[in-house]
Amino acid sequence: MMPADSPASRRTFLAASGMAAAHVWVPTGANGYTPEEMRERVSTTGISKWELDTPALCVDLDALEANIATMQSRLAAKGLGARPHAKTHKSADIARKQLAAGALGICTSKVSEAEALMAAGIDRICMTTTNPSASKVRRAMALSRTSPHFIHAVDDEKNARDLADAARDAKLTANVVIDVAVGTRSGIPAGEGAVALAETISRLPQLRLRGLLSYDGGAQHITGFATRRTTALKNIEANAAVFEALKRKGLPTEIFSGGGTGTYNIQHEVPGFTDVQVGSYLFMDMQYLAIGNAEGGVVYDDFQRSLTVLATVLNNRFPGRLTTDAGAKALTLNVPRAGVVGEPGMDYNAGSDEFGVITYKQATKSYAIGDKLELVVPHCDPVVNLYDQIYGIRKDRVEVVWPITARGKSQ
Numbered sequence: 181m182m183p184a185d186s187p188a189s190r191r192t193f194l195a196a197s198g199m200a201a202a203h204v205w206v207p208t209g210a211n212g213y214t215p216e217e218m219r220e221r222v223s224t225t226g227i228s229k230w231e232l233d234t235p236a237l238c239v240d241l242d243a244l245e246a247n248i249a250t251m252q253s254r255l256a257a258k259g260l261g262a263r264p265h266a267k268t269h270k271s272a273d274i275a276r277k278q279l280a281a282g283a284l285g286i287c288t289s290k291v292s293e294a295e296a297l298m299a300a301g302i303d304r305i306c307m308t309t310t311n312p313s314a315s316k317v318r319r320a321m322a323l324s325r326t327s328p329h330f331i332h333a334v335d336d337e338k339n340a341r342d343l344a345d346a347a348r349d350a351k352l353t354a355n356v357v358i359d360v361a362v363g364t365r366s367g368i369p370a371g372e373g374a375v376a377l378a379e380t381i382s383r384l385p386q387l388r389l390r391g392l393l394s395y396d397g398g399a400q401h402i403t404g405f406a407t408r409r410t411t412a413l414k415n416i417e418a419n420a421a422v423f424e425a426l427k428r429k430g431l432p433t434e435i436f437s438g439g440g441t442g443t444y445n446i447q448h449e450v451p452g453f454t455d456v457q458v459g460s461y462l463f464m465d466m467q468y469l470a471i472g473n474a475e476g477g478v479v480y481d482d483f484q485r486s487l488t489v490l491a492t493v494l495n496n497r498f499p500g501r502l503t504t505d506a507g508a509k510a511l512t513l514n515v516p517r518a519g520v521v522g523e524p525g526m527d528y529n530a531g532s533d534e535f536g537v538i539t540y541k542q543a544t545k546s547y548a549i550g551d552k553l554e555l556v557v558p559h560c561d562p563v564v565n566l567y568d569q570i571y572g573i574r575k576d577r578v579e580v581v582w583p584i585t586a587r588g589k590s591q
C-alpha cells in the first residue's frame with residue numbers, strides 16, 4: 181500500500197510509475213487537493229446542506245457507512261468477499277472507507293480511472309475492462325510497476341501476449357484474470373476457448389493468472405427477486421463450468437469475481453465464487469430502488485438511499501409547475517424519472533439541458549423562488565461523474581467535501 185494520500189506520496193508515485201503526466205490527475209494543493217477544492221472544503225464544512233449552491237451532489241454519511249458495513253457483513257456471512265466497483269463513486273476517499281471495512285480490493289472500468297485512484301493512494305485495483313491498444317497496455321503496465329497488487333483483465337490471446345511483452349520490458353510479473361462473458365457485452369465466451377486462453381496465459385512466465393471475472397450486467401436490475409435469482413444462476417452456469425475446468429487442470433482459480441448490487445445475495449450459490457463487485461449499493465438510485473427485495477417487497481431496501489442532488493426552484497409562477505436548476509447536466513438520464521424527496525405527488529422531468537421541470541397536482545407545501553428540493557437520482561454512476569465534488573452530510577450538516585477523484589476519466 182502506498183503511504184497516506186499526500187503530495188509527497190503522489191510525487192513518488194508519479195516518478196515510480198513513469199506515466200505520462202497527461203494521463204494523470206495531478207493535484208497541487210495540501211493533502212492532495214487542489215487550491216479550489218481546499219477552499220471549498222474549508223468554506224462549506226459545518227454549514228447546513230440547505231445553504232449549498234446547487235445543483236449539489238450530496239451523500240448522507242450515516243447511510244453510506246451503514247451500507248458499506250451491511251454489504252461487508254452480509255457477504256462475509258455467505259463466505260464471500262467484497263471487491264467494490266469504483267466506477268460508481270470514482271472517489272479515493274470512499275474507496276478508502278471500503279478497504280478499511282475489509283474489501284479485498286477495488287475494481288475500475290477504465291485505465292484512466294485506475295491511474296487517478298492509484299495516484300490518490302488506492303493500490304489494490306482490479307480492472308474489469310480489457311486494455312487492447314498498445315498505449316493502454318503501456319499505461320496499464322505502468323500501474324503494475326507502481327503496485328504489485330494491480331490486476332489486468334484479459335479476454336484475448338494477442339492482448340495477453342502484448343501484456344506479457346510489456347511485463348518483460350518492465351521486468352515484472354503482472355497479475356491477470358480472464359474476463360469470461362456472461363451474455364454478450366464483454367469477455368471471451370464461456371467455453372473451451374476461455375479454458376484455452378487460461379492455459380496460454382499460465383504458460384507465459386511474465387503473467388500470473390489469478391482466476392476469472394464473470395459479471396452479469398443483464399441480471400442486476402431484473403424486477404422481482406425470484407426471477408432475478410433464477411436468471412442470474414442460469415446465466416452463469418457456463419462460467420461455473422469454466423471455473424471447474426480450470427480447477428481440474430490445476431490452473432489458478434483464487435479469484436472468481438462478478439455480480440453487483442442486484443445479485444449480491446445470490447452469488448454465493450455459484451460454486452467457487454469468491455467475491456462480488458458491488459457498486460450502487462453505496463448510494464442506491466431510482467433504478468435500483470424499483471427492483472424489489474428478497475422478501476417480496478416492491479422497494480429494494482436492503483441498502484439505504486444515501487445519494488441526492490440538491491436543486492433550487494427558479495420559477496414558481498405557473499400553476500402546478502416548478503422549474504429548477506437541475507436538468508440533464510445534473511442528473512443525466514430522464515428514465516426513470518428523478519424522485520423528489522418528501523413529495524410523492526411530483527413528477528420530475530430532467531429532459532432539458534439546464535432545467536428540471538416539476539409538474540404536480542398535490543405538494544406538501546408551496547414553493548418560493550430560491551427554495552431547495554432534494555432529488556433521488558435516476559442512475560447513480562453517470563450522475564457522480566458529472567460533479568467535481570461530493571458533499572458528505574451528517575444530520576443535515578456538511579461534514580466533509582470529497583473530490584470525485586476520477587471524474588471524467590472515461591478513457
Ligand SMILES: Cc1ncc(COP(=O)(O)O)c(C=O)c1O
Nearest residue numbers: 265308395440441457458459460
Ligand atoms: C463489471 C462490473 N462489475 C460490477 C458493477 C457494479 O454493479 P452495481 O452498480 O450494479 O453494483 C458493474 C456496473 O455496471 C460492472 O460493469
